[in-house]
Every structure is written in structure tokens, then in C-alpha cells.
Amino acid sequence: MKVHEFQAKRVLARFGVPVPRGEVAGSAPEARDAAGRLGVPGVVKAQVHAGGRGKAGGVRKAATPEAAGRAAADLLGSVLVTAQTGPAGRPVRRVLVEEAVGTARELYLALAVDPAREAVVAIASAEGGVDVEASFAGTPERVFKEYAPAGNRLDEAQARKLAAALGLTGGSATQAAGIIMAMAEAMEKTDASLVEINPLAVTGEGGLVALDVRMAFDDNALGRRPEILALRDLDEASPLEAEAARSNLSYVKLDGDIGCMVNGAGLAMATMDLILRAGGRPANFLDVGGGVTEDGVARAFRILAFDPGVRSALVNIFGGIVRCDTVASGVVRAVRETASSLPVVMRLEGTNAEEGRTVLRASGLGFHPAEGMRDAAALAVSLAGAAPARRGGRP
């Protein structure tokens, strides 16, 4: 799960990482007043779940409180398109107003999980800032890494080693090592998958301040981290993705016209691959998971069918724990309740497949049955080609 910059800064500040003083504002007057309280010069930063904001014009300097108000007026309600948002961009609903920090050098620090090494890795570079990725690629020998010992937290000696590698000495080095240890503690106690400070500013006086912070959290751990789950911002997902998240379904919106509903992530991706091979394009990834109920299936189907781009649907279920008749009943219910005219290809295999087919036939709803995966995909593609354009709605 991603969070906003202001949220990530609050989390890290709790563990002792120094961050600029700042306030969140949802309107221009709020931003102006915040800048007045914090003192100028200040910075006004768009809060969206995407990096690359600086280059996209999402970070403004403000010499006066009024200028902060104008910058906020400009950003709020606008759509920010960065290198990471895709062409559709992200609407800006909030800005972070901060005191400006005088910067002598910009460093980079991050902690992440390296699945290949099966360890937490700390990454440090003396060349932080907006072009950090270019510097990673261009001069990898100047990117320093320390792997935490198997099954343990990074140790202090490793943190001091990284601080020295960044060219820090004296009090700055001690402070940097402390920040790295604080990041490690934050990671462990919040189940973060990424803790990134970029840039970590070295001020004229040699002090260190985290000017920008990015954190991501392990979705699997949210159940035991209610304080992190509370930071979830469903406005950052597309409306259909937000609805899916509320229903605990794994849904990713894509831009094709064949809606997919499958059990299991691997089979779902394989189904999308077959659609592509048959000359079509999937409208979504949707994994209904292992323990899905009839109700869950009905909700899932409504979500995929309400995507206005969808012209046919493909339901591909290999029943193991999931029973095919449960899925069939859920789809029948959703089609009835929404009076959907969407052509639906149903491929049911495995547990209770025959019972599922009986449910479909008995419904009289004109489903398109298919035997194998390949035939199912081809049928869905041809039905999408023949179907009229639709208008979507809300689930």
C-alpha cells in the first residue's frame, strides 16, 4: 500500500527522523494561513501517490504566504501528470505546505526488501535529488548497499559504514547513522516494504533533514498495523479499483474491452495472455481468490461489467476450493440484478463444474459456454468484436 508524502513523513518523524515543519492544506486559504504560521520562504507540494512530482511542476516555492495560497490554488483540483502516473495523471486534492530548508548537499537513503537476497537492503548515494535514478544507472559504483544479517535488523556498524561512504564526518555522520537505524526500526514496526528519503538534505550547518519521504507498506501486514491501514487513500485508486478494494477483490483496470473474472492470479494472467493471442485485449485483471462466496462473485462481476469499455466478459474458473456452482450462481445473480446485456463466456472446470453448467442453463440467460481456455478466449474476442459500444455506470 502506498501513502502520501505527508503521511510517510509523519510516520518517520515518530521514529526520530528530522523532517521540515509542515501542514496539509485542502484549499488556497488554508495553504496561505499555513505558510503564515510556518514562516516564509516555504514550499507547496502536491500530494498524489506518484513520484516525479518536482519535474511535473507539482512542487512550488513560495516567498510569501499569498504566493503559497496562489500555488495551492493552482495545484488543487488540477491533474498532475508525472513520469509515474501515466497519461491520465492524478487529481490533486491536497497540498503539503512546508518551511523551505537551505540545502548544501542532497543525499539518498532507502531501505527495501530484496527478495532475491532474502534480506532487507539499505541503499545510500551521495547523489540524491530528482535525478537519482539516472545516477544509479550511470555510476552504480557510487551507490552503496548493506544487507541486513539473515533474519535480523541492520546493525549499527552497517549504518555507520554507509554514513562514512556518503562522505559524512563528525556530527553529520552520527546523525546519518541514527537516521538509518530509525528507518530500520520504522520498517520493522510498520511492516514497510520501502522506506525512502530522497533527498536527505545536508544543511549549511551540517544538519540533516528528510526533504522528501516515500513509504510503501506490505499489504499482508495491514491487518496487524491498524495505524497504517488508516492511512489508506482510496481516492488514489480508480473508482472501480476502489470498489474492488472494499470488496477484498484483486482487480486491476486495463484498457482493453474484454472483462475477465478468474480464480487465481496465475490463471488470470494466463487467461489475459490467451485473449491477447486471440487478437483481443483484456479490460482488467480480476482474481476472485480461493474462498470466494456467491455474493463475492456477484460483486466482482458487477465491477467488471460496469467498466464502460467492456464489450464481452470471460469467466474462467478452475474449481479447487472454489466450487463452480457457487461462481455460476453469483454470475447469474449479478446479470439478473443489473439487467446486463453483456455477452458472457463461461468456462467452468474442476470442482462441481457440471453443477455449475446446470445453473447456467437453468437461468435461461443465454450464457456462452466454452470447453477449453483457448476456445473461451477466442469466443470472448469474437463476441467483443460483434458487440455494440456500451455505456458504463457505477457498481
Add this chain to the structure above:
Amino acid sequence: MSVLIDATSRVVVLGMTGSEGTFHTRRMIEYGTKVVAGMTPGKGGTTHLGLPVFGAVTEAVAAEGADVAALFVPPYAAAGAVMEAAEAGLRLIVCVTEGIPTLDMLKVKGFLRDRPSLLIGPNTPGVISPGKSKVGIMPGPIHRPGPVGIVSRSGTLTYEAVQQLTRLGLGQSTAVGIGGDPVVGLKFAELLALFKDDPETEAVVLIGEIGGRAEEEAAAYLAAGYPKPVVGYVAGLAAPPGRRMGHAGAVVEGAGTTAREKIAALEAAGVRMAASPADIGATVAAALGGRS
């Protein structure tokens, strides 16, 4: 022969008294698996499904000679349960539990480093040696005993492959799900090594997906030479880069991890890639010289 489990494997089910544990233990027993005990903290001394329930894994080992653990433990208790099973000296630990935090798994991997226990999963359908034993949640009836070994990161896609094989008259020696999470126990290379030495296995199917580097590691292992035909499929050609596709493991994390790159790496290592997920069975049949 088969790998990891056979008819003599004695299974203790951790979390057997829960609803998932109860349901799947019943199915395992029906399949013929020698389930010898359950383990649920606080329920030692009771019986469930006609089996003794112990409060600690060591007791199940001492009293019933368990050598394999199947885990249906809630996600936040699972890491501790895996470590308890390893501490008790179980040879094989199959962790079906889904949703274990990654940092917990890093602890588990650190713990297992100097211990002999083998871990399968988490987030796996488990292991089945058809006709002998099933430790997991896969539907038993689609499987047949035979010469094809399967290693896979996916659950239902594996069932699909198994059914294709069975319908072509090609049974399976052992099918193993390595698990869909970013950090898992045994990976492709270790399992390929087991299948290499299994006289009953004549060909191996490897099913991968986008994200991580498991397929690249498998390719590096196979490139050094492998005596049996390997058929591969990697899901996710149609997945856009940078988007999560459900599994925590199915995340495109930069160079070398797209489906296209994984397919190229496996092909270069001599793996016969199935043209589509609907062609896995036929590609194995062709690799085995059309026999069925």
C-alpha cells in the same frame, strides 16, 4: 518414486482444528494421505477427525512419528509455526497459509538457514504425489500417477496444466507449488535438482509468472545441463509493466523480470516453451516423443 512425499510420509497438520484445516485435512485423508496428528496450541490432548491433537509439534513427532508438516495456521501466527516445525526436526514443511508478511518470511528464512528442514510455500497449493500422498489443497481427482514432474508458482494454473496432462494420458510423478509470495522456501532450481535424481520423473513442467527472479535462477541452473526435457510457460505477457497483478510476487520489478525476458532466458537454457497456456500438455507430449 516421487519427490518430497510418498505413501510413507506421516503428516501432522498445524492448525487442523480450524475450518480450513478441518476441511482440507478431511480431503487429504480421503485422498489416502497418512495424516497422523493435528497440532493446535491449547488443544493438546483432544481428538479431531479421529486423530490425536497435540499442543506442540515435538509431541506429534514423539508420539506419532510425524515427518511432514502441513500448515493451515492464520497468517500472523504462521512464521512462528514454521519455525516450531523446523525446531522439531520435521523433514518437510508445507505452508499453505496465504498472506504472511514478508518481514516474517525473512525471519523464517534466516532461521531455516542452518537447519535441514525443507520449506514449501507459503501461499502454495502444496505438494502431491498422485496415488501416494497429497499435502495441500489441490483437487485430487484431476491427478494421475505418471512420469511428469511439475514445479509452479501458481495454483489454479497448475491444475489447468495437470488436467491437460491427465487428459492426454500423461500422469504426474509429483506436482509442487513453490508459492506465489516474493519470499518462499524451496525454489525452482532446488526442485529441478530433486526431479533430476528421481527415476520416475521423465519430463518436468515449469510454470512461472512475471515478477521476481525465480525463472531467471531456474534458467541459470538448467543452462548448466539437465538430463530430462523441461517444458515451460510464463504467465503475464499481457500484463502491463509496473502494475500489481494480485500476487505479491507478481510485480514487475525492473529489468529481467518481464514475461518476455523470462521466456527468453528459459528458452536459451533449453526449455521448450508452450506457445500458450492451453498448449502445456501437448508440448510435454511432444517432448516425450508423442507417447501417451
